[in-house]
Amino acid sequence: MMNQLIEFSINHWEMVAVFFAILITLIFVERKGGAQGVTPSTATNMMNTQDALVVDIRTEKEFNAGHITGALNIPATKMKESLHRLEKYKDTPIILVCKSGITAGPSAKDLKKEGFGKVYKMQGGIAEWQSSNLPLVKG
Known part of the structure; x- marks a missing residue:
């Protein structure tokens, strides 16, 4: 297995270099x-x-299908115009949750730029929450 990996890396060094750069x-x-x-x-x-x-x-729609108890729904596409809903939470830890933990990053950066100091993102998103057998509420 290791020999094949080394051989591939030598024969396709350009792809390996691009992979590491990315x-x-x-x-x-x-x-x-x-x-x-x-x-x-x-x-x-x-x-x-x-x-x-x-x-x-x-x-x-995704939120209503199942979400964490007490969660506030602010779709990522509406985050900037919905910041007023979060003003009173500026000093509170805020945990952003998306579908799989990938898309929360840009929203987190937006909140940090607006002065929210304690912003976190859930690793693995709602999918990880579900796979950990933690409860979701509907509606």
């Missing part, structure tokens, strides 16, 4: 100004001990 860029972009990721268990702990606010950035 990987390094992705890591750099995620770390720069991005929100810290939290696991569902850490998120639950933050909700219970720090009164963290969960903001679900999925569409209203």
Whole structure:
């Protein structure tokens, strides 16, 4: 297996170089100004001990199909015009939840730019929450 990987890397060094360039860029972009990721268990702990606010950035239809108890639904596409709904939570930990943990980053950066200091994103999103057998409410 290792010999095949080395042989592939030698024969296709251009693809390997591009892969590593993209990987390094992705890591750099995620770390720069991005929100810290939290696991569902850490998120639950933050909700219970720090009164963290969960903001679900999925569409209203996805939100109504199942969401975390007490979550506020602000779709990512409407985040900038809905910031007034979050003003009173500027000093509260805010946990952003999306479908799979990938799209919460840009919304987190928007909130940080607006002065929200404690912004987190749920690793794995609502899919990870469900796979951890944690409850969802409908409607």
